[in-house]
Amino acid sequence: GWHAPWPISLWDGANSGWFPLIWFVAKVWGFLFFFIWLRTTLPRLRYDQFMALGWKILIPVSLAWVMVVATVRALHNEG
Incomplete structure (x- = not known):
């Protein structure tokens, strides 16, 4: 989602302005990195x-x- 992760969400301004877009893009990139990393390291069956x-x-x-x-x-x- 577009909300900030837990420790950062305690800050009042973490979910206002451009930050929701930044959190969303960062989470998507993190998921893609993890998915591609997992796909390339596991053997194909x-x-x-x-x-x-x-x-x-x-x-x-x-x-x-x-x-x-x-x-x-x-x-x-x-x-």
């Missing part, structure tokens, strides 16, 4: 590698996590 990750790792981990949460909640409800 093929579709079959993503599918293997999902079927072999993410689905079993999520099922195990659901079981852990259900067990903890059941034990918490029972006392």
